[in-house]
Amino acid sequence: VEISCHGGGAVLRQVLGLLVQAGARPAERGEFSQRAFLNGKLDLLQAEAVAELISAQTADSSQAALAQLEGGLSGEIRSIRQNLVEAAASLEVAIDHSDDDTVGTALTMKAIMGRLSEQAARIERLVSSYESGRILKEGVRIAIAGRPNAGKSSLLNRLLSSDRAIVSPHPGTTRDTLEESFDLLGIPAVLIDTAGLRVRTADPVEEIGMERTRRAIADSEMAIVVLDAGAEFSDEDERIAGVMGGKRAVVALNKQDLGRPVNLPRARTLFPGQPLVSISALTGEGIDELLKTLRGQVHALGGGGAGGAEESNFVITSLRQRDCLARSLENVRRAGVAASAGDAEECVALDIRGALDALGELTGENAGEDVLAKIFSGFCIGK
Template identity: 40%
Template sequence: MYEETTIAAIATPPGEGGIGIIRISGMNAVDVADALFHAKKIHSFHEAEPYRMYFGHVEKDGRKVDEGLAVYMKAPHSYTGEDVIEIQIHGSMEALRETLELTLESGAVPASRGEFTKRAFLNGRLDLSQAEAVMDIIEAKGSAALSQAESHLSGALSRFVKEGRDELTDLITKLEVTIDYPEEDLEDLTNEEIGRGLSDIEKSLSALLKRSEEGRIIKDGLRTAIVGRPNAGKSSLLNALLQEDRAIVTDIPGTTRDTIEESIKIGGVPLVLMDTAGLRETDNKVERIGIERAKKSMEQADLILAVIDGSCPLEKEDRELLSSLKGRKAMVILNKYDLPQEADEEEIRNLTGSVPIVSISARYGSGMDELEEALRRLTEHQDRDAGRELFLTNLRHVDLVKKALEAVHRAQESLRNSMPADCITVDLVEAWNRMGEITGETVDNELINQIFERFCVGK
């Protein structure tokens, strides 16, 4: 039982730092802290004013390990819902290790991965979607991902789930009435209400699912394929965007044989840049594999940066690439702007339609500000909406909403086919359960353990 154990862990990342934190949680947290931390103004944390910092030092066998601050957070008003004491000392790994050892000698046990947040969930401080949002905050790769994770932590997804489950409960109740009291002839009225209710739920779940791809981009970044003929300047563009020599640049065609991935942040959304092999006909077996990977990267990309050598007339591979951009989120990068221009920009527009064109010299860095601004415009709506709209950023949540929606569709089909009320109820209960799995209300312990095992120790 959790209430019978007190756990402790280092809550700050490994390595040197200005501050390191030891977190202790459980019914004996005060006694454990008293055994090793000696505050100047109190004899015991039993006397401490909750949420007030106390200066003191960690002591081992009469020797001062380090000095610092400690705060007592009294149950149930703490992160875990239990008594919690956090000791803040200097960020020396040796001092932190010794302090943690002292907590274990004084009766605490080592916290497992995610155990503090798991206790918060089990003690009702957070639901499961909020607990997962804690990890999303820790792993946020941009301000948009951070805003959406904070939104989930504050309960935006939880409220959506609760409203949906309340609507499903109401529909199930109405159907149960027709099952229990068939002599009252309520079926026609009830079916009309059920139809309207199912339609509302279906629209709500469908709209959320449609935004799940936006949620993936917010969380993981925009998969961006840099493609073009050999020597068009793809690797130079990657290096210019990264502001470092990440890719090898030579005048020899086919230098890039494999896909190189790096990330940059444009506005609040990260771009996962994939530098690919040059597109051309070749007899080289290794280069052909790289070209196939380049084409696969294009298929999977959210955004295509088509790099064209502006100093040369368009060739067959250029035209094929440009024609493939229609209907895709893409941008044409007209490179080598420092040289006399031979590429026909009007032909490029005819081949691509409304795809924006940006002229740069990746070698000398000119035009890069204009390119970054154009990229920012492509991601600004995700950045803008991240804190205002609800997006699904967790694949587990996406899968559960899909399954809930499938159950709603089955219920609608049963209603249209005048199936018995208990058949419709089965599908509505399925949707209700799937929605409950998002917040942890209808989930088994094995799945709970799997989710928290993804967390870091100390959180």
């Protein structure tokens, strides 16, 4: 039972006290979802989706969680399990009646090998969706890097539609990193404004800021490199290219409003293979194109599926899910190798059973109490 009361804290405490006196107790974290799981109304994947839906930061995040709650991923796992169960059953019939030539099996060994190959491919697709799911759940960290006075803080403010960072015409205004949550066209992200990188400085405070910039770039998953399109490229821009170290990025050619020519060949040489977008953080020119390009880079970062739930039928979002699927995949592949090598049916069946056990742990059919306790303890009260 969930009770909502009007009034201040005193009234709430009195109501709670009366309920406890009558024999009720406050619900534990995730207890309602756990009871639904134990009563067979949800499997473990759907129960996990409840918590993910509550904590979803963007439309794409909530869409992915809702798809899992509605049973899409669970249905895919059930289908894979059913195919493996049928393969295992055929093998066990052959094992139990190995001396009776009159007893046939539902599937030939060739058919079993084909089925194992098909299920391995399906499981592998789910395993490979983890990075996409993780990004939808946790977000992607994007550092905004560039030399001093390139317009990094102005770009942050433009993207956030808020004067979050201090902006001035004097180089070196930003001395520390600044992190802000951001909805990147449906993908949760954290934007990190950084201090400008110089080749050298005599200011010890600025040097500390630059070291934090280097650390922020290293810790981020991708970056927006802001170049001053109205100035000649310098050693400082080359320094930034070196700090990037091949990290995925979008190069923003800022200050297009000044109307100065841009040395595009030089920009492409400094940042080979990275997309270039012309923008003006001051006027907003090119920002829509920048956002679309960033989303595309995140999509590629997630292996092709982080662009949103609509681009992938199923995604997994937790290390637990990935671990269960990886163990299942390993067993299915091992069973396929054993079948191809002509090993005994017992060996093939044993590996298939191992795969089924891992899938059962994934959906909660044979998950241990410690696993359940860990999952539901992460829920909020009342869910």
